[in-house]
Amino acid sequence: MSYEVKSLNEECGIFGIWGHPDAARVTYFGLHSLQHRGQEGAGIVSNNDGKLNGYRGLGLLSEVFKENRTLTSLSGNSAIGHVRYATAGNGSVDNIQPFLFKFYDGACGLAHNGNLTNAKSLRKELEQDGAIFHSNSDTEILMHLIRRSKQSTFIEQLKESLQTIKGGFAYLLMTETAMIATLDPNAFRPLSIGQMKNGAYVIASETCALEVIGAAFVRDVGPGEVIIIDDTGYKIERYTQDTQYAICSMEYIYFARPDSNIAGVNVHTARKNMGKRLAKEAPIEADMVVGVPNSSLSAASGYAEASGIPYEMGLVKNQYIARTFIQPTQELREQGVRMKLSAVRGVVEGKRVIMVDDSIVRGTTSRRIVQLLKDAGAKEVHVRIASPPLRFPCFYGIDIQTRKELIAANHSVAEIEQLIKADSLCFLSEQGLIDAIGLNYEAPYSGLCMAYFNGDYPTPFYDYEEKYQATLKDKINFATIN
Numbered sequence: 001m002s003y004e005v006k007s008l009n010e011e012c013g014i015f016g017i018w019g020h021p022d023a024a025r026v027t028y029f030g031l032h033s034l035q036h037r038g039q040e041g042a043g044i045v046s047n048n049d050g051k052l053n054g055y056r057g058l059g060l061l062s063e064v065f066k067e068n069r070t071l072t073s074l075s076g077n078s079a080i081g082h083v084r085y086a087t088a089g090n091g092s093v094d095n096i097q098p099f100l101f102k103f104y105d106g107a108c109g110l111a112h113n114g115n116l117t118n119a120k121s122l123r124k125e126l127e128q129d130g131a132i133f134h135s136n137s138d139t140e141i142l143m144h145l146i147r148r149s150k151q152s153t154f155i156e157q158l159k160e161s162l163q164t165i166k167g168g169f170a171y172l173l174m175t176e177t178a179m180i181a182t183l184d185p186n187a188f189r190p191l192s193i194g195q196m197k198n199g200a201y202v203i204a205s206e207t208c209a210l211e212v213i214g215a216a217f218v219r220d221v222g223p224g225e226v227i228i229i230d231d232t233g234y235k236i237e238r239y240t241q242d243t244q245y246a247i248c249s250m251e252y253i254y255f256a257r258p259d260s261n262i263a264g265v266n267v268h269t270a271r272k273n274m275g276k277r278l279a280k281e282a283p284i285e286a287d288m289v290v291g292v293p294n295s296s297l298s299a300a301s302g303y304a305e306a307s308g309i310p311y312e313m314g315l316v317k318n319q320y321i322a323r324t325f326i327q328p329t330q331e332l333r334e335q336g337v338r339m340k341l342s343a344v345r346g347v348v349e350g351k352r353v354i355m356v357d358d359s360i361v362r363g364t365t366s367r368r369i370v371q372l373l374k375d376a377g378a379k380e381v382h383v384r385i386a387s388p389p390l391r392f393p394c395f396y397g398i399d400i401q402t403r404k405e406l407i408a409a410n411h412s413v414a415e416i417e418q419l420i421k422a423d424s425l426c427f428l429s430e431q432g433l434i435d436a437i438g439l440n441y442e443a444p445y446s447g448l449c450m451a452y453f454n455g456d457y458p459t460p461f462y463d464y465e466e467k468y469q470a471t472l473k474d475k476i477n478f479a480t481i482n
Helices: 023-032 068-072 119-128 140-148 154-162 207-212 249-255 267-281 297-307 330-340 364-375 413-419 430-437 462-481
Strands: 012-018 041-048 051-058 078-084 099-103 106-116 167-174 179-183 192-195 201-204 216-220 225-230 233-238 246-248 288-291 315-317 341-343 352-357 380-385 424-427 447-449
Touching (some): 012 167, 023 041, 023 068, 023 078, 041 106, 078 167, 119 140, 140 154, 267 380, 297 352, 315 364, 352 364, 430 447
Parallel strands (some): 352 380
Antiparallel strands (some): 041 051, 315 341
16 A cells, blocks of 8 residues: 555554464565555564563565564464555654563553544653663553553453553564453454464454464454453453444445455445446446555446446556655656556457546545546546545544645545546445445444544544634634635
């Protein structure tokens, strides 16, 4: 998932296993299937009869663990791992997870997916109380809170700490005697439990990781839950009863792999339904439907099926280009997009094309892809977006936190159509998106966080309150340009 092709990134993926003789290697395979969730760094912490050992580094998983002896050194029958895309903290190795803490009374590994909305104030309070941080990631805050707690057991210390932090989070911890998973009260990020044939339990950000290692799905981790896995099996406890499902809608639209299931809904099926609904909401006469590889192919097939217009491979993605191609000049950036995507002249030349994409963030990529198709001879390019306009920032673990970055926050649909030089442009409606995903949860969120599209955030903002107020102001102003 590269900078130029979408410029929208989820924070990371986590994976853990308890009770397998080659736990670190299984964790490597699990993380490999979650590589789309983070490409800046990776790490694994193993547990060998209570002795915790870790290795982490910058780059793709295959780069970090390119030497076999690195994995071999992480012996033990339990492990947790992490692939990172930075939203909180910079890209130094100090921020690569899992963190491994060694105390006089034990050790603990910690991996985190998400973003804390009160991290700044908590860190200030902890530092004033004498805490020393080794990273500038908000992940480390949880361990400081645990160590400060006066509760009698580690689990009770963890529960008390989880009631203090706010925002979107999925945590995976490895102690000397257990593996623990927990989710925020809104379940913004997906997290699932699986079991291998030998009985080993697995925790993963997406169910696709369970499939890769041959684990059977057991259940999703629910909001406010603490899952404790040890040699006796797993048990479920809670740290809060104040929960409300608000799963990140962008997981279904873009972030998750199509072969994953989130809250019982297959991601490919949800995306295909988005395309079908979009065809009904925004029909247009054309010769073919073309999807933008890779995350938009499911929606494009749904649009084609519902409209009766043939689906064609009009755009091809080079699967072997480097993961980032951030170049210093506009000319080189344009070339970078052409290296990643190619329009198939023999397919689109002289044709009216419906280009289906999953979202428009800044608009620059959409304009370049429209131009690619027209340069290849497309007669018309009608853009259909299988989600509503992205108008509001995210504070729960996505790397867009200002409205300035979002083209739909500053321009009407008609203006965006002109800016990307499309012959027409339409977005999926909010209700269309909710219906397409089809979660069976009650209002106000129907089980989904839709804040990207309507500014209706499920939680207070704490340290982000100032940005939030600015967002509300922008929301009022926005009504005047649509």
